[in-house]
Amino acid sequence: xxxxxxxxxxEKNKDGKEIYAMAILxxxxxxxxxxxxxxxxxFLWHGDAVMQTYSWLAKISHAIHNGEFAxxxxxxxxxxxxxxxxQTAPFYFGNLxxxxxxxxxxxxxxxxxxxxHSLAAAYFMYGFLRYNKxxxxxxxxxxxxxxxxxxxxxxxxxxxxxxCALVFLPIVIWTYQISIHEKSGRFKRILFQIISGxxxxxxxLAGHMQPYLHAVIALGIFALCFSKSFKNxxxxxxxxxxVGVVSVATCFGQIVCGxxxxxLSYRWVGLEHPVKGFDKLPASAYDFVRxxxxxVEDFIRFTGNIGDGCTLYLSxxxxxxxxxxxxxxxxxxxxxxxTFRRIGLYALVLxxxxxxxxxxxxxxxxxxxTVLPGFGSVxxxxxILYVYNFSAATLAAIGTATVVRFFxxxxxxxxxxxxxxxxxxxxxxxxxxxxxxxTKTALDYNRNWYQNSDCEESAQTAYEENxxxxxxxxxxxxxxxxxxxYRFGAExxxxxxxxxxxxxxxxxxxxxxxxTMPATYFDFLNKYAWDWNGKMGNLLSVKYYVSDSELxxxxxxxxxxxxTLNEKKVYVRNSANSIFTMINEDGSLTDVKAxxxxxxxxxISFDFEAADSGMLRMGMLDFPGWVVKVDGRxxxxxxxxxxxxxxxxxxxxxxxxxxxxxxxxxVWGVILAAYLAFFVYCIMVVRKRNSxxxxxxxx
Numbered sequence: 001x002x003x004x005x006x007x008x009x010x011e012k013n014k015d016g017k018e019i020y021a022m023a024i025l026x027x028x029x030x031x032x033x034x035x036x037x038x039x040x041x042x043f044l045w046h047g048d049a050v051m052q053t054y055s056w057l058a059k060i061s062h063a064i065h066n067g068e069f070a071x072x073x074x075x076x077x078x079x080x081x082x083x084x085x086x087q088t089a090p091f092y093f094g095n096l097x098x099x100x101x102x103x104x105x106x107x108x109x110x111x112x113x114x115x116x117h118s119l120a121a122a123y124f125m126y127g128f129l130r131y132n133k134x135x136x137x138x139x140x141x142x143x144x145x146x147x148x149x150x151x152x153x154x155x156x157x158x159x160x161x162x163x164c165a166l167v168f169l170p171i172v173i174w175t176y177q178i179s180i181h182e183k184s185g186r187f188k189r190i191l192f193q194i195i196s197g198x199x200x201x202x203x204x205l206a207g208h209m210q211p212y213l214h215a216v217i218a219l220g221i222f223a224l225c226f227s228k229s230f231k232n233x234x235x236x237x238x239x240x241x242x243v244g245v246v247s248v249a250t251c252f253g254q255i256v257c258g259x260x261x262x263x264l265s266y267r268w269v270g271l272e273h274p275v276k277g278f279d280k281l282p283a284s285a286y287d288f289v290r291x292x293x294x295x296v297e298d299f300i301r302f303t304g305n306i307g308d309g310c311t312l313y314l315s316x317x318x319x320x321x322x323x324x325x326x327x328x329x330x331x332x333x334x335x336x337x338x339t340f341r342r343i344g345l346y347a348l349v350l351x352x353x354x355x356x357x358x359x360x361x362x363x364x365x366x367x368x369x370t371v372l373p374g375f376g377s378v379x380x381x382x383x384i385l386y387v388y389n390f391s392a393a394t395l396a397a398i399g400t401a402t403v404v405r406f407f408x409x410x411x412x413x414x415x416x417x418x419x420x421x422x423x424x425x426x427x428x429x430x431x432x433x434x435x436x437x438x439t440k441t442a443l444d445y446n447r448n449w450y451q452n453s454d455c456e457e458s459a460q461t462a463y464e465e466n467x468x469x470x471x472x473x474x475x476x477x478x479x480x481x482x483x484x485x486y487r488f489g490a491e492x493x494x495x496x497x498x499x500x501x502x503x504x505x506x507x508x509x510x511x512x513x514x515x516t517m518p519a520t521y522f523d524f525l526n527k528y529a530w531d532w533n534g535k536m537g538n539l540l541s542v543k544y545y546v547s548d549s550e551l552x553x554x555x556x557x558x559x560x561x562x563x564t565l566n567e568k569k570v571y572v573r574n575s576a577n578s579i580f581t582m583i584n585e586d587g588s589l590t591d592v593k594a595x596x597x598x599x600x601x602x603x604i605s606f607d608f609e610a611a612d613s614g615m616l617r618m619g620m621l622d623f624p625g626w627v628v629k630v631d632g633r634x635x636x637x638x639x640x641x642x643x644x645x646x647x648x649x650x651x652x653x654x655x656x657x658x659x660x661x662x663x664x665x666x667v668w669g670v671i672l673a674a675y676l677a678f679f680v681y682c683i684m685v686v687r688k689r690n691s692x693x694x695x696x697x698x699x
Contacts, residue, residue, distance in 0.1 A: 075501025197246025
């Protein structure tokens with residue numbers, strides 16, 4: 001009885017220490033990002049974070065509160081698949097939860113949301129290290145390095161969608177490791193394989209393929225490093241294959257619509273000759289942000305940034321601890337158990353592999369990766385240094401305990417009582433020092449990635465309801481109330497934020513901040529020489545135009561100057577055509593006045609009166625998945641000569657609806673439901689078997 005009581009007391013003390021360590025990590029994360037949490041600073045102040053992340057989260061939130069997924073985008077080009085872009089991340093569970101809980105999206109709300117991801121990254125890393133027998137302080141050290149210092153932390157300002165995917169790397173590997181170590185039953189192993197696969201799939205759902213591909217490399221190396229024999233290696237790879245199957249099932253719909261989207265688009269429209277679909281990109285299309293030997297020299301001096309947020313930087317403290325981790329792993333290799341030996345090996349191998357791949361085509365592994373299917377689409381080889389961030393943080397965690405062990409080995413004192421006091425004192429000083437140093441480094445490092453919340457380039461400044469936005473929104477609302485829909489154009493993407501239509505659904509634009517463009521739309525614009533004044537402007541229903549300077553009357557002869565708002569000149573077109581027009585049997589065009597106009601995220605419906613039979617055209621280029629109903633009955637859609645969606649309607653009053661209903665959404669739902677049922681079945685089997693296990697009888 002006493003031994004059982006002592007065991008329970010030890011477990012309780014252990015749990016208490018764990019909670020204490022996790023609380024320390026939580027406080028440190030608040031302290032590091034305190035200015036951000038108080039709303040004084042923001043991550044959303046530059047580039048994609050402003051022009052994409054803010055607006056896309058706003059659209060996702062609007063869609064959820066309309067009871068929809070954000071599948072379609074009326075606001076960009078002549079209509080485009082919102083989900084197909086992948087980077088928009090409309091199915092990522094974090095974005096869905098954010099949209100559900102935050103009906104009015106603000107810059108500060110998104111900053112807090114991104115901080116929660118940073119906190120999750122820290123806890124995932126902490127849990128992974130603790131599972132691999134690292135001490136609590138070492139696990140906190142690794143968590144801080146992975147979450148707050150290096151390539152992962154730097155990514156939040158450039159592309160938050162990639163950042164949101166990166167935070168799951170530790171838990172993907174952690175849950176896979178549990179599945180290969182679990183010995184209490186097949187179904188329990190399957191449970192953790194499903195969990196690992198679900199997290200891996202969510203790396204794609206978060207908004208980018210690259211973290212997923214790099215995580216696959218990290219998982220493959222892990223399976224090899226933690227195999228005890230060739231047979232065990234085959235088993236581990238088979239389990240990894242199941243993880244991959246689950247990951248694909250998790251993001252099946254996103255992959256399908258992404259492939260469909262790319263197949264029908266031009267990529268890198270800034271090129272002189274954009275590449276269509278999956279054709280190979282020319283060398284000029286690649287930035288090739290890659291590691292160079294000069295970057296390694298900068299790393300030795302603890303300076304430098306490779307570009308695109310990629311870096312070898314870990315802080316002086318982090319590098320020293322990582323080096324001690326390697327030394328300790330070598331010195332104590334034979335004295336430690338399997339887990340310690342293999343986690344050190346894994347971290348070291350993964351670090352070397354990542355650095356080698358980061359050199360791109362200038363290294364053996366880098367060249368090999370670029371020719372692999374899927375992996376070859378990665379434009380910046382240096383981005384794999386995000387995984388290096390993970391492996392180096394693991395080495396630093398090992399190094400934290402190693403320093404203490406070296407101290408004990410060197411300064412062991414014969415008097416055990418004095419030794420315990422000296423040892424405890426050294427631990428307190430050493431652990432406190434490295435946590436203070438890392439916290440100070442993380443605080444300074446992250447200040448490089450955010451600005452004042454009201455700076456000139458912030459999302460708050462770009463999307464606030466200023467006079468120009470008020471004018472465009474109110475004018476568009478008035479047009480809709482009168483039964484007509486029009487689009488607006490702008491001089492360039494800096495004149496007015498290109499994705500602003502995602503924030504204010506009434507504003508329908510003709511361009512967006514994206515590297516891809518629908519091929520039919522691009523060809524259409526080139527056919528009419530990008531002439532907003534002539535037929536192209538008529539077909540796209542452009543009524544409003546915003547410019548930084550006066551428009552050339554020879555090019556914009558049909559546009560009249562109206563006013564100047566926020567130092568931008570606003571022009572309105574005479575006799576603009578509505579997005580909905582009737583192509584009469586005699587070939588003439590008639591604007592359609594819509595009654596009871598209802599515009600949602602993925603569809604639009606209205607009533608109208610057809611003076612004569614003919615084709616009702618919606619000024620949006622066709623895309624697979626559109627369903628058209630006339631008076632409640634599904635009709636075959638047609639295309640006009642330019643490729644815009646149209647449907648035949650007879651003379652008289654009609655109720656018409658255009659809705660985007662892609663097939664893959666329903667198939668994906670069936671796949672997820674099947675896997676969820678299997679997951680629940682596994683849980684029931686595990687619980688039943690655990691309940692049948694009799695507790696040990698006390699002696």
